[in-house]
Amino acid sequence: MAAYRRLGVLAIMMVIAEPAWAHHVMGGKLPQTFLQGLLSGFGHPVIGIDHLAAIVGVGILAALAGRSAAVVLAFSVAVIAGVGLHLARIDLPASELFVGLTTLLIGALVIARQSMGAGVAALLFAIAGLVHGYALGESIVGAEASPLIAYLLGLLVIQTAIGISVYAAVRSLARWPARTAGLTVVGVLVALAGGVATAAAAGLA
Numbered sequence: 081m082a083a084y085r086r087l088g089v090l091a092i093m094m095v096i097a098e099p100a101w102a103h104h105v106m107g108g109k110l111p112q113t114f115l116q117g118l119l120s121g122f123g124h125p126v127i128g129i130d131h132l133a134a135i136v137g138v139g140i141l142a143a144l145a146g147r148s149a150a151v152v153l154a155f156s157v158a159v160i161a162g163v164g165l166h167l168a169r170i171d172l173p174a175s176e177l178f179v180g181l182t183t184l185l186i187g188a189l190v191i192a193r194q195s196m197g198a199g200v201a202a203l204l205f206a207i208a209g210l211v212h213g214y215a216l217g218e219s220i221v222g223a224e225a226s227p228l229i230a231y232l233l234g235l236l237v238i239q240t241a242i243g244i245s246v247y248a249a250v251r252s253l254a255r256w257p258a259r260t261a262g263l264t265v266v267g268v269l270v271a272l273a274g275g276v277a278t279a280a281a282a283g284l285a
Contacts (some may be wrong), residue, residue: 084212108224117220117227121234124216125159126242129214130183133273135239137186140263141247144193145201152243155205162213163232167221175214180278182208187271208231235254 101254111117125131138155145151165172186208189196196204213235220231251261 110220111227111231112224114226114230117223117230118234120219120227121231121236122238123234124219125212125235125239128216129273130179130244130277131216133270134179134183134186134208134212135242136246136266137183137190137270138208139243140190140250140266141186141194141201141204142243143250144190144195145198146195148198149244149247151201151205152247153240154202155209155243156207156239158199158209159213159216159235159239160232162210163214163217163235164213165210165221166214166217167228172204172211172214174281175211177278177281178211178237179215180274180276180281182211182274184271184274184278187267187269187274190267191200192267193260193263 111120114154125135135155140154142149142151186204216235220228223231250259250263253262
């Protein structure tokens with residue numbers, strides 16, 4: 081039941097999170113200190129519903145793959161690499177659109193309960209992570225070294241913690257009678273978050 085409650089809390093967070101806050105953890109200002117950078121790194125992937133949904137989906141897919149939780153790290157590390165691409169001023173056109181599309185894809189795979197090999201899962205998570213990281217990098221461009229390092233640390237820690245927590249919850253619910261229905265509901269929420277983000281990025285919402 082503890083695992084069920086954890087999934088429930090994450091689902092509620094996905095529903096009530098306000099997408100518009102995702103790039104305004106520090107009131108729209110750049111973090112100036114290590115602590116501000118750390119808090120910003122913790123906050124951005126959590127209060128942005130598309131990013132949170134993707135992380136939850138990654139944790140579920142990793143569990144369904146029946147592999148080590150280490151594959152979740154592929155997403156987290158790729159996010160950091162994506163931030164690096166943004167800081168290096170490498171152009172990634174329509175990044176917000178791809179954020180929505182990758183989240184939608186992750187949700188669809190959860191709904192289908194698609195079990196992937198570790199290599200395929202790691203590749204998918206890495207691609208999605210790069211795109212999400214690039215988008216998250218917008219909020220830290222121009223920051224000094226100390227808050228920048230803290231921001232990256234915060235991103236890495238919070239995303240890995242959420243992903244592995246979801247992974248552990250899903251694995252512990254292996255014999256729960258309503259597991260399939262529960263995962264389908266969460267998958268729909270993930271896909272919905274991705275669909276909304278895609279529509280917004282395309283100017284349709």
